Amino acid sequence: MSTANQAGAVVSQRWPRIGNRSKRVLPGFGLSLGISLLFISLILMLPLTGLVMEVSAMSFDQFWFVITDPRVVASYKVTAFSALAASLFNGIFGLLLAWVLVRYEFPGKRLIDAVVDLPFALPTAVAGIVLATLFAENGWYGQWLSKLGIEVAFTPVGIIVAMAFTSLPFVVRTVQPVLEELAPEDEEAAVSLGASDGLVFRRVIFPALWPALLTGVALSFTRSLGEFGAVIFIAGNMPYVSEVTSLMIFVRLQEYDYAAASAIASVILLVSLVMLFAITLWQARYLKRIEGR
Amino acid sequence: MTITVDGINKRFGKFQALNNVSLDIPEGKLTALLGPSGSGKTTLLRIIAGLESADSGRVSFSGKDVTKLHVRDRNIGFVFQHYALFRHMTVAQNIAFGLDSLPRKQRPSKAEIQKRVGELLEMIQLPHLANRFPAQLSGGQKQRVALARSIATRPKILLLDEPFGALDAKVRKDLRRWLRNLHDEFHFTSIFVTHDQEEALELSDQVVVMSQGNVEQVNEPTELYARPDSRFVFDFLGQVNVLSGEVKHSRLTQGSAWVTIPGIEHQGNVQLYLRPHEVRLATAPVAHANLPLRIEAVSLIGSEVRVELRPEGWESEGSDNIWEVGISHAEFNQQRPTRGDLRYAVPEVGHLFTGKDTQPVTVNWDEADLSPRIRLIN
Numbered sequence: 001m002s003t004a005n006q007a008g009a010v011v012s013q014r015w016p017r018i019g020n021r022s023k024r025v026l027p028g029f030g031l032s033l034g035i036s037l038l039f040i041s042l043i044l045m046l047p048l049t050g051l052v053m054e055v056s057a058m059s060f061d062q063f064w065f066v067i068t069d070p071r072v073v074a075s076y077k078v079t080a081f082s083a084l085a086a087s088l089f090n091g092i093f094g095l096l097l098a099w100v101l102v103r104y105e106f107p108g109k110r111l112i113d114a115v116v117d118l119p120f121a122l123p124t125a126v127a128g129i130v131l132a133t134l135f136a137e138n139g140w141y142g143q144w145l146s147k148l149g150i151e152v153a154f155t156p157v158g159i160i161v162a163m164a165f166t167s168l169p170f171v172v173r174t175v176q177p178v179l180e181e182l183a184p185e186d187e188e189a190a191v192s193l194g195a196s197d198g199l200v201f202r203r204v205i206f207p208a209l210w211p212a213l214l215t216g217v218a219l220s221f222t223r224s225l226g227e228f229g230a231v232i233f234i235a236g237n238m239p240y241v242s243e244v245t246s247l248m249i250f251v252r253l254q255e256y257d258y259a260a261a262s263a264i265a266s267v268i269l270l271v272s273l274v275m276l277f278a279i280t281l282w283q284a285r286y287l288k289r290i291e292g293r
Numbered sequence: 294m295t296i297t298v299d300g301i302n303k304r305f306g307k308f309q310a311l312n313n314v315s316l317d318i319p320e321g322k323l324t325a326l327l328g329p330s331g332s333g334k335t336t337l338l339r340i341i342a343g344l345e346s347a348d349s350g351r352v353s354f355s356g357k358d359v360t361k362l363h364v365r366d367r368n369i370g371f372v373f374q375h376y377a378l379f380r381h382m383t384v385a386q387n388i389a390f391g392l393d394s395l396p397r398k399q400r401p402s403k404a405e406i407q408k409r410v411g412e413l414l415e416m417i418q419l420p421h422l423a424n425r426f427p428a429q430l431s432g433g434q435k436q437r438v439a440l441a442r443s444i445a446t447r448p449k450i451l452l453l454d455e456p457f458g459a460l461d462a463k464v465r466k467d468l469r470r471w472l473r474n475l476h477d478e479f480h481f482t483s484i485f486v487t488h489d490q491e492e493a494l495e496l497s498d499q500v501v502v503m504s505q506g507n508v509e510q511v512n513e514p515t516e517l518y519a520r521p522d523s524r525f526v527f528d529f530l531g532q533v534n535v536l537s538g539e540v541k542h543s544r545l546t547q548g549s550a551w552v553t554i555p556g557i558e559h560q561g562n563v564q565l566y567l568r569p570h571e572v573r574l575a576t577a578p579v580a581h582a583n584l585p586l587r588i589e590a591v592s593l594i595g596s597e598v599r600v601e602l603r604p605e606g607w608e609s610e611g612s613d614n615i616w617e618v619g620i621s622h623a624e625f626n627q628q629r630p631t632r633g634d635l636r637y638a639v640p641e642v643g644h645l646f647t648g649k650d651t652q653p654v655t656v657n658w659d660e661a662d663l664s665p666r667i668r669l670i671n
Binding site: 191193 | 365375
């Protein structure tokens, strides 16, 4: 018994113990947690449960048949590959953008900082139409690119462009605060020890940014997996070549096959959840190590 | 390596951080840059390191101009107030960083680096913590690791920016002693920045007192303490009791207080500065001084008993209007001064400022002047 009590005591030092009101300093724990849980349930969990319910109406064979349909499998490949390419591009470009926004002073900095959020604010369909127009063969970008023999609109490359556009803010906004909080002394210490600029970046700055960058890229990737509005206008939507999974869901919906739509959606959901969960776990371990918690 | 600083100016916007500063730092000595915050001491250190560039002026190491040389090529060790350890690296990796960063041709082999890190870990007495991360260390341990890291590449110059500023009193004292030993062993030319006069006087071979971007005075600690050049240095180097008043016929008077000053020809306003240990307390006025004070507080902590007194019928200069006198514990046990008692301060040595920017004149009240009868009262 006594060991159980000791364990309990250790836990209560770190976390407010539920049901022991007298020891808590911050008021409102019960109320705020209650409201948060209610909203998470109503807005996140309930719809997801609905999805699972819909799927569970199918037998496993039916489910497997729907999600392994060759056209759907091809769309997984296109989606995953494009999302990966887009999120990697964003990883590099977003890091650069965050770096410029944090490290340098220049006219128009505030404006660029605000413009970064535009993909979040803009309806994705609008973005899709604009991108399709720009990259079409007679569009502003498209006419030059076609001379180089590069086709973007209505090809898988177009999907990457659309995905990169809509998910760029994820990387910038996760990396930016971490970059802002980096102590200048760390870099000064490294330089005073004789390190070159490249080495300072590689061994001092990048390891500090790495967890945030990975989170940003993962968010960008999962967002891209489900992107619909921006993609369908520019993708061309050719079966087996440039159809994304969210389009397949849409097609099933139009056929009033809700169960099949839910089945495909559940695949995306599962992949996203597993990825986010894995990254959160990894990050917690990494931070635990360097922060000594 | 000697360090020469020649006519350094530095401005941050409208703020003149350094105003035409010139300095010579002797080889192998431990020099303290001492001053209040905003005096420019840290800026000067950073300019010597090359972390900041001066608007004008030159820095040279052993006669070689390094003003334009990048910090990474100056081969200095720099220690930061908040350690600046790389938190994603272990203690051993932190210490090895300077060696790892050497260009391939100069870089020692992996085994040699490991050996050197091992030696440094022994030196800072933390070999058992080699694989810990900085977050798992105490403040004192972190600063020792930072020191080991900064000297891993054997720099000739060691620069420390308030190295003990973030540590608590006990650790600070230990680390101070340890730094002094380290310095004596390796004979760096070291400069450390501090705002703590006690630390500067205790630890260094030479103290540079700075104020508002200027060098006020440079001297050895004992000389500096005994003979400050200016009111600022006097004030800054510790508690001081001030009697300011008018001199007429060799007598300095203010309200009910007076002190005779032997051999003074000056007439007019002067200030008499007295350190707490240059004053005795008597129960009656003496022939050469009448400085009545009432005891406000007695502090028994430390090697000396500190008595705080408030002037009675006159005023001390300074915001708190308090005089401080140090007496020995033996004296305390004899006299038992308590709050509310009246005492008379008896100056033994004083420092007289007459003009505005003049150096002080040291005044000695000859022992013979004090009649034996009055001395017995103590």
